[in-house]
Amino acid sequence: MKISEVLNCSFSSWYPRFKDYTIKSQILPLPQEFVDYLLADQVVLPEGTVAMSASDSDTEDNRNTEAPSFPEFEVLLKNTIKRLGGQVFPKLNWSAPKDATWISFDRTLKCTCTSDVYLLLKSSDFISHDLTQPFKHCCDDENLKNETSVKYELVLRKWQELNPAYEFRCFVKDNKLIGISQRHNDMYYKFIPENRQEIISDIQAFYYHIVKDNFPDKSYCFDVYRRCQGKLLLLDFNPFGRVTDGLLYTWEELESDDLLPADDTQHHVPEMRCVESPSGVRSNPYGAYAFPKDFIDISSGDDPAKLIQLLQLKTQEQNGTVSSDEESTDYPGT
Template identity: 50%
Template sequence: MKKEQYLEVTTTHKQSSTNTADCEEEEEDIQWSDDETTTTVTAPEFPEFNSKVQEAINFLGGNVFPKLNWSAPRDANWIALNNSLQCQNLRDIFLLFKSSDFIAHDFTQPFLQCSDDSPDPEISYELVLRKWSELIPGGEFRCFVKENKLIGISQRDYTQYYQHIYKQKDDICSSILDFFEEHVQYKFLDEDFVLDVYRDSWGKVWVIDLNPFGAVTDSLLYTWEELTSGHNLMTDETEGDPAQQDVPAFRHTTSEVTVQPSPCLSYRIPRDFVDLSTGEDAYKLIDFLKLQKSQQEESDEDA
């Protein structure tokens, strides 16, 4: 994919830290000192930005779903008190953003999967707030569009088995295809993209998000080789049926036996532990071994 496929938007980014340290429980500035100099560090404050964000949250009903330019902090819901991405103030938003690897990727490596050699464009980040809605995970679907044709639909929460999807798969596929052809097809700037939708209990389809068509987006129950080549998308029963040629492939979890843990569970583990277990950071492994050796030597001396 090319960098031009990404939307450029604007934002304000804030860093905030509050420090309280005094035996009499009084607030004061942190003092960082050494033998030569003493530096006073004052926590930054952005009252105008905080006021605008709170005003927007109140306008949207008091509860919002936050995201950055492309990613939402879905991997950080574990740190919230209610394990939810629902936010009521800027403090809740900062907590999720600071704890999310997805958000960190947007800030540090947004064009990592891009194939062209052009210089990275300057990015203006945008804080996106959406009115909070309680969505049933079994109603979310990811749609893969190639050359303005809907080629595949996947159950979004593929780690769980939903009986209603199994029973209504033909109706679900039909309603999503009708919605795509009426409201989305040929109306997006790019002809290759990924569309997330929600189908409610009345059969109405809603757009949730748009994503790049490529490895940076989770392919869920497909592989990107299948989606880019078009091979193995159809089943043996539908592959030779001319009436099925314009119908997108539809994949869903077919049995409770195939239920898997959420892929976001791994993000609850501290990054240092992950690096050690995978060997991705050799320096951390060396430091860990040095620490182990030092502790062993101290133990031998005590003995």
């Protein structure tokens, strides 16, 4: 996997080309102060949302204890949430903060105000990964990896109630669709094995007509959502390599020639893997994230202030004392 392949999978690289086939989204360039805020090792929400001082043990480093302030970005964020219907799904260039849903009331990534976005981004290891080591698994020269700079962006996508049974990950190697896997492989969905042929042919058609000649690399993965027969929505692109979860495939299989078609016909039917019976379910891949790192810090006495801050924020949010898009909390027809 190369740096260029990782860059081609970043949201702003593929979105303009696939706009008509994916969920409506807005890309906001991140100001450096916001990136610094995300990387700072504590949860203090920006001024205007709620300003709380950090733990007393941090007083030596006053720089860190000041509530950050980026009023212009805050306004932009607020307006964008409103413009997308009041409910959004946040991610950075590559990753969504899927490991941080424990922090939200409904355990989803749905955000309706700026502090929802801040909390999720700040609580996620996946987001830190995007910010600190996006090219960690690339085979390029170390110097190049360190020198390649990334323009960070916050992506807000219009919130959609997605049925996890309709999501699939597709693996493309050397311009051939070599495999399809159900996206949420910790569940048995009767619907999938029952509709195997239709699902495969829909995905195959989508790949040939929409994706194949419009993506710059020869090997990559893409995620699709099959709303109903013949109606597919593109969700995301990911690099072809171990940074991407192979789901019901191992990367040994994907990288070997085992899944390639025996001859070179265009009409080769790719394999699709799904959980075939209720007993075939594996453990939840995010199980490790169910117990948040912050709580581990807290239980080891490292940072009790963090939990107090989070709870205070949540209480204030519930009481409506945190400034948020109050006007847009009611979303007729979205």
